[in-house]
Amino acid sequence: MRVNFSKFELIEPYDAGDFPEDVSRKYGIAIRKIVNLNSNENPYPLPRDVVHAICAEAKEVSRYPNPKYTELKSEISSYINVPSANITVGGGANEIFSRICYLLEPFDVVVIPVPTYTMYAFYAMMHDASLKFVRSAEERNFVPSTDDIIDSGRNAKIIFLCSPNNPTGAVINPAEIEKIVECTNAIVVVDEAYAEFSGESVVNLSVEHDNLIVVRSFSKFFALAGLRIGYAVASQQIASLLEKIREPFAVSSIAVKAAIQAIKNVEYFRRIKDKIVREREYLYESLKKIEGMKPFPSSANFILAKFEIPDDKLTESLYRRGIIARSITGLLGLNGNFIRITVGRRGENKKLVAALKEIFSH
Ligand SMILES: Cc1ncc(COP(=O)(O)O)c(C=O)c1O
Numbered sequence: 001m002r003v004n005f006s007k008f009e010l011i012e013p014y015d016a017g018d019f020p021e022d023v024s025r026k027y028g029i030a031i032r033k034i035v036n037l038n039s040n041e042n043p044y045p046l047p048r049d050v051v052h053a054i055c056a057e058a059k060e061v062s063r064y065p066n067p068k069y070t071e072l073k074s075e076i077s078s079y080i081n082v083p084s085a086n087i088t089v090g091g092g093a094n095e096i097f098s099r100i101c102y103l104l105e106p107f108d109v110v111v112i113p114v115p116t117y118t119m120y121a122f123y124a125m126m127h128d129a130s131l132k133f134v135r136s137a138e139e140r141n142f143v144p145s146t147d148d149i150i151d152s153g154r155n156a157k158i159i160f161l162c163s164p165n166n167p168t169g170a171v172i173n174p175a176e177i178e179k180i181v182e183c184t185n186a187i188v189v190v191d192e193a194y195a196e197f198s199g200e201s202v203v204n205l206s207v208e209h210d211n212l213i214v215v216r217s218f219s220k221f222f223a224l225a226g227l228r229i230g231y232a233v234a235s236q237q238i239a240s241l242l243e244k245i246r247e248p249f250a251v252s253s254i255a256v257k258a259a260i261q262a263i264k265n266v267e268y269f270r271r272i273k274d275k276i277v278r279e280r281e282y283l284y285e286s287l288k289k290i291e292g293m294k295p296f297p298s299s300a301n302f303i304l305a306k307f308e309i310p311d312d313k314l315t316e317s318l319y320r321r322g323i324i325a326r327s328i329t330g331l332l333g334l335n336g337n338f339i340r341i342t343v344g345r346r347g348e349n350k351k352l353v354a355a356l357k358e359i360f361s362h
Contacts, residue, residue, distance in 0.1 A: 011125050014118060017326045018319070029322045035351050037342040038324040040166065040194070040302045042223035044275070044345070046258075047268045053261040054227075057254045065253035072256050073231075075263045080203050080216075082233050088242040091250040093193050093217040093230035098123045099242055100158070100189055100213060100232075108157035113144035114333030115167060117191065120160040132156065135333050141296050142168035142304075142333075146176045156186040163202075164194045167328050167340040169298025174202045181205065181212045187238075189213045193230075196221035196273055197280075198299035203233050210235040213242075218255075220301060221269055222262040227255040276301050280343045286353040287341075292360045302342045304328075307360075314339055314359065321355045 018026075020034040073084040090096040097119055104110065106128035112120050113134045121131055134152050136144040142165065153159045159180065163172040172190075181188045192214055195201045206212045213234040219225035229251050232242060262269065280298060287295040287305055295305040307314055314337070315327040326340045341352065 007128070011122065012118075014122060018324055020324065023319050023322075023324055027319055027322075033322050035323045035344060035348045037344050037348065037352060038326050039225070040220060040300070040340075040342045041225050042220060042272065042276070042301070043342075043348065044223065044272045046223055046262075047265045049265050050224075050258050050261045053257040054254055057257040061253060063253070064249055065251065065256055067248040069251060069256065072251070072260060075260045076231050079263045079266065080233065082203060082207055083236075085236045086207050086233050086239050087231055088234070088239050088246065089229070089231045089251050090246065091230070091252075091255075092219065092228040093191065093215045093232075094119055095228070095250055096215050096230055096232045096242070097189070097191075098126075099245055100187075100215075101127050101129070102245055103187065104129045104157055109155050111149060111153045111156045111159040111186070113149060113161065113165075115142065115165075115328075115331050116160070116162050116333070117166045118331075120162075120189075120191075124158070129157070133332060136168070136170070138306075138335070141170055143170045144172060146179055149180055150183045153180070153184045153186050156184070159184060159186045159188045160191065161188060162191040162193075163200065164198045164298070164300040166194070166300070167302070167304045167326075167331065167338070168296060169300045169302060169304055170296075171198050171200050171299040174200055174205070177202050178205055181209050184211070187211050187213060189215060191215050193217040194220055194300035196269075197276065197301050200299070206233045207235070210237060213238060218259050218262065221273060222259065223269070223272075224255065224258055224262060227252065227258055229255040229259050276343050279346060279349055282346070283341065283343055283349050283353070286349070287356070290353075290356050290360050293356065302340055304338060304340050307337050307339060309337060309359075317359045318352075318355055321351075321358075323352055323355055325352070 017038045024031045073087045077084045101123040104127035110124040110129045111132045136142040206214045215232045217230040292308045329337045
């Protein structure tokens with residue numbers, strides 16, 4: 001019997017853009033000289049306590065982590081002020097989206113406002129869901145319309161919302177999210193990977209509603225992208241269901257210790273966040289002054305900008321100058337040429353602005 005792989009033919013792999021080693025090799029630039037504004041990472045160093053926790057745990061990796069993750073959940077619980085019983089942990093927000101999609105049966109409707117993060121569609125397609133994309137208007141800075149989402153979600157099983165949204169940086173007002181949750185029978189999944197940069201969250205609502213799951217990440221605000229750790233908050237029923245189907249050791253022991261120390265050092269990360277927000281405003285104002293670029297206001301640690309250059313060669317021009325930003329021209333829900341720039345440190349942002357000024361003056 002031959003195995004049939006045809007269901008995977010429609011699925012596009014996730015495009016993570018180019019990494020420093022790729023650009024270094026292709027353009028002959030030393031890696032240490034490359035400014036990486038590609039993946040919405042936190043550009044500041046970890047506090048010493050977190051680095052120590054990672055090094056100390058490295059000696060223990062011959063052992064499995066305790067799959068109950070009790071201490072980790074308890075630390076998250078005090079951070080977001082939600083009982084541990086409402087929390088599930090995972091190997092990054094992505095792993096949790098993948099687990100949530102196990103709720104889907106073939107042909108279940110999944111509503112996704114676009115443009116947005118592409119992984120929701122990816123995981124939903126793995127379960128043969130029927131995708132319904134709702135376009136957000138550029139004139140409204142891509143804030144999705146609540147009424148459109150409610151209309152499209154009438155027979156849906158899952159509605160994915162992303163706030164602040166990648167790549168637009170737009171926040172959905174918590175009152176609008178609550179309205180959607182209350183007007184639908186679908187499960188509303190709110191991706192809050194960037195929530196700490198915006199100051200807005202619906203985490204507290206997920207305890208009160210039995211159809212809301214809020215997914216969070218340690219990759220951005222807490223600067224642990226390489227360790228792969230995230231969590232979700234939901235009703236006790238949904239949280240325990242998601243715990244039940246979790247791969248037992250989904251979070252590595254090193255990630256557990258690092259995340260616990262990161263929460264204990266939350267004040268450090270809050271100061272870093274304030275710096276990133278200040279840098280974001282500097283970058284936004286600087287981009288606005290470049291003729292040919294139109295940045296959109298952002299509540300996250302990146303900025304989306306539309307630009308006018310024939311044939312979208314902007315990212316290549318930046319690569320040649322040792323700067324990596326993400327071309328997202330062609331992403332579903334966008335019309336025209338777009339680039340997404342992660343907010344870096346002041347020196348990095350200045351280099352980017354200088355490079356853009358040069359490129360757009362030609
Ligand atoms: C909107 C959004 N959600 C989730 C993720 C992935 O989070 P994690 O690293 O926790 O899997 C990303 C990563 O860029 C993202 O942009």
